[in-house]
Amino acid sequence: MAAILIDHVVKEYKGADRPAVNGLVLTINQGEIYGLLGPNGAGKSTTVMMICGLLLPDSGTISVFGVNPSTDGSVVRSKIGVATQEIALFPSLTAMENLNYLARIYGLKPDKNKIEALVDRFGLKAKAHKQVSSYSGGMKRRLNLIASVLHDPELLILDEPTAGVDVQSRTMIIEYLQEMNAKGMTIIYSSHILEEAERLCHRVGIINEGRLLEEGTTADLLVKYHTDSLEEVFLSVSGRSIKS
Amino acid sequence: MKVLATIYKEFLTLVRDPGGMAMIFLMPVILVTVMSLVQDAPFRDYTQFKFDILCINEDHDSLGTWLEKSLAASGSFHLVKDNQGKAFTREEAIKLVNDGKYKALVYVPKDATTKISKRTAVVVQTLMAGFGVTDKPKVIPNETVEIQLVFDPVIQTNLKQALLFAVQQIVASTENKLLMDRFSEQIKTVTGSVDSSLAAADLSKMVTVTEQKKSLGFDNLAINSVQHNVPAWTMFAMFFIVFPLAGNFIKEREDGSLLRLRLIAGSQFHFIAGKFLFYLIICLLQFVLMMGVGLYLLPLLGLPKLVIGDKLLYIGVAALSISLAATAFGLLVATAFRTHHQALSFGSVSVVILAAMGGVWVPVYILPHAMQVISGLSPLSWGLELCNDIFLRTTPFSQLLPHISKLLIFATACLGLSYYFHNRRILR
Numbered sequence: 001m002a003a004i005l006i007d008h009v010v011k012e013y014k015g016a017d018r019p020a021v022n023g024l025v026l027t028i029n030q031g032e033i034y035g036l037l038g039p040n041g042a043g044k045s046t047t048v049m050m051i052c053g054l055l056l057p058d059s060g061t062i063s064v065f066g067v068n069p070s071t072d073g074s075v076v077r078s079k080i081g082v083a084t085q086e087i088a089l090f091p092s093l094t095a096m097e098n099l100n101y102l103a104r105i106y107g108l109k110p111d112k113n114k115i116e117a118l119v120d121r122f123g124l125k126a127k128a129h130k131q132v133s134s135y136s137g138g139m140k141r142r143l144n145l146i147a148s149v150l151h152d153p154e155l156l157i158l159d160e161p162t163a164g165v166d167v168q169s170r171t172m173i174i175e176y177l178q179e180m181n182a183k184g185m186t187i188i189y190s191s192h193i194l195e196e197a198e199r200l201c202h203r204v205g206i207i208n209e210g211r212l213l214e215e216g217t218t219a220d221l222l223v224k225y226h227t228d229s230l231e232e233v234f235l236s237v238s239g240r241s242i243k244s
Numbered sequence: 245m246k247v248l249a250t251i252y253k254e255f256l257t258l259v260r261d262p263g264g265m266a267m268i269f270l271m272p273v274i275l276v277t278v279m280s281l282v283q284d285a286p287f288r289d290y291t292q293f294k295f296d297i298l299c300i301n302e303d304h305d306s307l308g309t310w311l312e313k314s315l316a317a318s319g320s321f322h323l324v325k326d327n328q329g330k331a332f333t334r335e336e337a338i339k340l341v342n343d344g345k346y347k348a349l350v351y352v353p354k355d356a357t358t359k360i361s362k363r364t365a366v367v368v369q370t371l372m373a374g375f376g377v378t379d380k381p382k383v384i385p386n387e388t389v390e391i392q393l394v395f396d397p398v399i400q401t402n403l404k405q406a407l408l409f410a411v412q413q414i415v416a417s418t419e420n421k422l423l424m425d426r427f428s429e430q431i432k433t434v435t436g437s438v439d440s441s442l443a444a445a446d447l448s449k450m451v452t453v454t455e456q457k458k459s460l461g462f463d464n465l466a467i468n469s470v471q472h473n474v475p476a477w478t479m480f481a482m483f484f485i486v487f488p489l490a491g492n493f494i495k496e497r498e499d500g501s502l503l504r505l506r507l508i509a510g511s512q513f514h515f516i517a518g519k520f521l522f523y524l525i526i527c528l529l530q531f532v533l534m535m536g537v538g539l540y541l542l543p544l545l546g547l548p549k550l551v552i553g554d555k556l557l558y559i560g561v562a563a564l565s566i567s568l569a570a571t572a573f574g575l576l577v578a579t580a581f582r583t584h585h586q587a588l589s590f591g592s593v594s595v596v597i598l599a600a601m602g603g604v605w606v607p608v609y610i611l612p613h614a615m616q617v618i619s620g621l622s623p624l625s626w627g628l629e630l631c632n633d634i635f636l637r638t639t640p641f642s643q644l645l646p647h648i649s650k651l652l653i654f655a656t657a658c659l660g661l662s663y664y665f666h667n668r669r670i671l672r
Contacts, residue, residue: 054506078509086500088507090253092260097253104249105508105515131260147504 002063003155003186004028004051009060011046011210020046022210023060028188030154033181035201036190039238043210044190045085048157051188052077065154081153085160087140088147091133095124095143098132099150106151118146122172138169145173149180156180157188162196174200194230204230208238250518251525257492258526264488272481272530276537279477280547284469295403298337298349299323305357307418311391314414315350320406323350341394348407349394356389360422363387368426377434391415470548474538475631476604479624481534482527482570483598486591489523489574494584516666520575520659527567535559551635558634558641565651566627572658573623579665598622626650 006026012019021043028034038044049055050062053073062069069076089098096115103110119128122142132140145161158177162170177200181187189201197204198218205215214221214237218230225233258264299315301308315321324346326332332340337349366381373380391411395404496502505515538550552559574591581587599605601615602624608616619625630647633639 052507074509076509077507080507082507084500084503084507086503088500088504090257090496090501091499092257093253097256101249101253102504102508105246105505107246 001030002027003030003032003065004188005061005063006047006051007061007063009047009050009057009062011043011050011055011057019058019210021050021057024207024210024212026205026212026215028186030186031181031184032202033177033187033189033200035197035204036188036207037192037194037197037204037234038207039192042208042238044207045159046210047207048082048159048188048190051157052080052082078151079153080155080157081148081151082157083145083148083159083161085163087144089132089140089144092131094131095119095128095135098143099146102147103150108151115146115150118149121176122146123168138165141165142169142172145176153185155186155188157190159190160192161189162191162193170196194234198230206234206237213237246514247518247521250515251522254492254519254522258488258522264492268485268488268526268530269533272477272484272534273537273541275481276474276477276534277541277545280469280473280538280542281545283473284547294320294322295347296322296324297407298332298340298346299325299352300332300334300337300349301325301352302354303352303356305355306422307357307360307389307415308352310418310421311350311352311411311414314417315410318410320410338394341396344396344398347396347399347403349392350407350411351392351394353390353392356391357422359385359387359389360419361426364419364422364426368423368430372430372434378430468548470538470542470550471636472607474534474542474550475628475635476599476624478531478534478631479566479570479602479627480595480599480604481530482566482627483573483595483624484592485523485527485530485570486574486577486595487588488526489519489571490578490581490587490591491584493519493575493578494581494587498584512666516575516662520571523574524567524571527570528563531563531567553635553638555634555638558644561648562627562630562634562644565630565648565655566623568655569623569627569651569658572655572662575662576658576665579662579669598624601625603628623651623654626654 004026006024009021009024010019011021020041024043024047026047036044036047046055050057051064051069053069053076056070064076065079067075067079090101093101096119099115099119100110103115116125116128119125122145124139124143124146127135127139132143135143141161141164145158148158149156156177161173165173174196177187177189189197191197201218203215203217204221206213214233216224221230221233222228225236227233227236258268297315299312301312303309312323312325316323334351337346337351340346341349362385366384369378369381372378393408393411395407493502506512535550535552539552543549577587577591577594581590599622601619602608602622603611603619604624608619608625608628611619626647630644630651633644633647
């Protein structure tokens with residue numbers, strides 16, 4: 001069953017010279033880890049915002065677990081967790097205060113044991129009561145991910161979740177995602193770090209200029225493009241010129 | 245629960261920001277204290293001050309002596325008559341006043357009393373002739389006595405008027421006295437005796453004018469620096485909540501924290517409500533703090549104690565109305581502007597303009613007519629009038645309702661616009 005159906009969606013920002021998303025057609029199945037790959041400005045973040053119901057498409061339809069996010073955004077958002085590229089946390093609060101506050105905003109009764117277990121799992125226990133503003137980039141990324149899964153979402157969307165983090169943090173994040181996927185969580189992994197996508201994703205889709213240009217399992221794509229590197233596939237599909 | 249959690253989150257954010265705390269609580273205290281101290285003098289009744297004025301009395305008779313004594317006794321003026329024993333000439337004195345060394349000069353010319361006496365004698369003789377007891381005077385003198393006042397060009401009109409009025413009153417009183425003396429003499433000449441009570445009669449005190457303050461419910465109540473500045477700068481500080489509120493809101497939007505909340509189902513209302521309520525509480529605390537400054541701190545600095553009346557419930561309603569208007573305005577600025585810089589520039593300048601319009605710097609009644617009309621558009625003016633009505637005028641609650649209604653309508657309009665701008669920003 002499809003977790004997400006995107007059907008000929010177009011989204012153009014005012015004043016832009018071309019649509020950010022231009023007739024995108026995409027299906028993501030439940031229980032899979034889908035890699036949404038593309039250069040900067042390809043339309044990945046716009047697509048994610050439309051899936052969450054925070055941006056409305058100009059045309060086309062989106063369905064998330066059978067619900068239209070444009071009309072029932074709250075229902076959709078209750079089923080999904082998003083780890084944004086920006087560190088979406090309150091820097092003057094501690095990790096525990098951030099997570100307790102967000103749990104309450106999710107409408108949950110803060111589960112101290114669960115929060116402490118997550119904090120421990122992501123190696124933040126020692127600084128759990130320090131203000132987030134004092135954290136390193138990697139620590140903030142890990143906490144950002146915890147904040148996205150507090151409500152046990154059915155779908156987790158990650159936008160560059162390992163940008164600027166050290167190898168240990170990256171490994172910790174990848175292992176956690178694999179563990180969650182094994183428990184049934186659908187994951188959309190938006191990144192331009194192709195080795196990670198190759199290692200983690202069941203299928204990848206390469207988008208550019210708002211269109212899906214190529215899609216398939218990593219193995220299929222490597223065979224199709226006669227290469228042993230996803231990076232070569234990516235460059236072949238999206239072009240070698242630098243995007244804005 | 246979500247609202248309470250947001251209030252607690254805002255509390256933690258604020259207490260960990262010493263600069264923000266100082267701006268919200270310490271700066272207004274300093275502002276209201278400094279403004280009350282600085283504006284104390286201009287607000288005071290001039291009789292409370294003693295100004296050095298030069299006095300040249302070339303008359304050396306009743307009028308000059310009486311004028312000197314009366315001015316000295318008024319308590320408002322300290323008469324300077326010589327420089328280390330050497331009397332000033334008129335020219336020297338005028339130069340000293342022009343140079344700003346003294347505020348004014350009172351010059352009583354030579355033979356002033358003699359000239360007045362001659363004229364009063366003629367007036368009395370004319371009256372007595374009407375009764376047939378004396379002959380009509382043969383010569384009617386038309387000399388006038390000119391007491392000259394010279395003022396420092398920079399002296400304020402109020403002080404000028406005060407001295408002019410005091411001199412005129414003393415001269416009138418002297419004229420009356422000389423007239424009564426002359427009457428006594430004439431009667432004695434005609435009858436051989438005089439009723440002593442006639443000479444003692446003081447025509448200047450036949451009518452007295454007193455200000456009735458007790459009928460208003462307070463004793464010795466008058467607008468003063470504290471009574472104007474404490475409510476006025478309290479309004480200013482409360483509306484300046486736009487600074488921390490909009491700053492905090494836009495910072496959270498810029499650093500991505502608000503995006504997190506946007507991604508949580510149904511969190512927006514609770515988040516906005518929690519933030520609004522937190523800053524509403526801050527505004528109320530500012531009001532209480534400022535009133536405390538007026539009641540307890542300023543008297544320690546030698547200023548009058550703030551009079552707030554005895555209608556605590558009315559004060560509570562007023563504080564809530566003003567806080568609602570101020571916080572809603574802050575939220576509007578926070579949601580309407582995209583960047584920190586835009587919001588804070590607009591927020592601070594708009595509050596300063598609204599404060600100027602609303603009579604925070606100077607009371608509205610001394611503004612030009614056009615400004616008084618414009619002043620009626622400022623929510624700070626409504627708040628200030630509301631405080632004055634409760635503190636000074638003992639206005640019944642029904643008459644406070646127009647100001648309260650205006651503040652609540654303003655708050656509702658700001659909240660409505662905030663909702664519109666916020667939704668427009670989160671759902672494009």
